[in-house]
Amino acid sequence: MNISAPNDSLRITADDAARLLRDLQQNIESVFRGKPQVVRHTLACLLGGGHLLLEDVPGVGKTTLGLALARSLGLSFQRVQFTSDLLPSDIVGVSVYRPESGDFEFKPGPIFAGIVLADEINRTTPRTQSALLEAMSEGRVSVDNLTHDLPNPFLVIATQNPLEHHGTYPLPESQLDRFLMRLSIGYPARAVERRILVERGLSAPVAALKSVLDAERFRALQARAAAVRLEETLVDYLMEVVERTRLDARIRIGVSTRGALALARVARARALIEGRDFCIPDDLRALFVPCFAHRIALGGAAGDATKEKSEMIIEEIVSGIAAPT
Structure with a gap:
């Protein structure tokens, strides 16, 4: 992904960047608890313009991590459940014919969100998996010979369960190479999990999370990281x-x-x-x-x-x- 430098990028010092990123990390950790290393790696992945593969068992907070990151940056979030019958158009979108105008109108798919959670990516066919390649590599998609730019920042967080192999399509090397990092979250420590059980009510705390940075400021941080x-x-x-x-x-x-x-x-x-x-x-x-x-x-x-x-x-x-x- 290309990282463009905003006008104010050179004004951000290393100390300023560390403070902004510390605030961002603390905001995410207020709802995604007990895994500071995972949060730091995820932020480094997004700062570096890459994408993340989470290989872990269900129920350890992968969706919470993605949603907390999106809310903290004021970005849109989409979760796509990958299944064997998912089509590429279900991800990138489709052109719809409008009889009244005689033209085709492009209806963007969930890939046009700032943070996209590709849940159980290995449960869909290689053809559908490949629909992510251009998006992850170039930050854009092509439909009907037209190119559409994706949001910036843009991050794909793909998940897969390492313990289940029935009905899955292992990711080929070319697809794996598109992920900047592969991480495992793992179970929380007992004290952290107990606190979650005591404090968690009927609603998820991530729903009330406020943004601490906007997209423009984060692009400035990306440019600062590149320097x-x-x-x-x-x-x-x-x-x-x-x-x-x-x-x-x-x-x-x-x-x-x-x-x-x-x-x-x-x-x-x-x-x-x-x-x-x-x-x-x-x-x-x-x-x-x-x-x-x-x-x-x-x-x-x-x-x-x-x-x-x-x-x-x-x-x-x-x-x-x-x-x-």
Whole structure:
């Protein structure tokens, strides 16, 4: 996705950005509790102009996270339940003929929201999955030879259940590579879950959440994140990890150039969230697994290519490379 720089983007200092992003994070965490790392990674993903894949069991707050992010930024939100009979037009929209005018009128689909939750994306056919590719890569869709721009900011949060495989269509490597990060939320800590049970009434607290930033201000933050410095030594460190994934005998397909670019973008975003206008090795180390593990394809039997094994291999590669000081 292209990140345009608003006129006031250069006026936002690293301290200003950290304060705005801290307020945004606290607003989201007021309803999505006990997972600050997930919130920070999600904000870094959106700041970096990417998209997020959440692989987790049902009922841990994936929809709440997406809706809280949308409300905090004053963005529109759409949830699409992916099923085997879902059509591409159900996502991007369709042109409807108007007899009174003799023209076709485009009716936009749910993809035209600022935050789109693609729930159980692996339950729909590859043809429908591919309808998301142009939207996720280019920030626009083409229908009947006409191009329609999507909102900016724009984020797709796709979910899938790692424990259910009956009636699913595994995402191909080309689709997985479009997701900047893959995360798991996991169950909340006992104390956090108990607090949720005690305080939660009949209505969800996310419904009353107020925005703390608008889209224009967030675009300024995106432009500020893109300007964060990534020193040459860190670029070499990043490239060394990428190269090792391509040479490792256990890996059939290593990290692509798109993957390397994605990690560089989200590392800059993480540095800005931490209040810095430069990256440090910790920014990269914290992101190698969520940015790279879903981009590699393992060799051997398909049953061995689990999420946990991919993450373990990336961790082993990173631990074997000395980070710059």
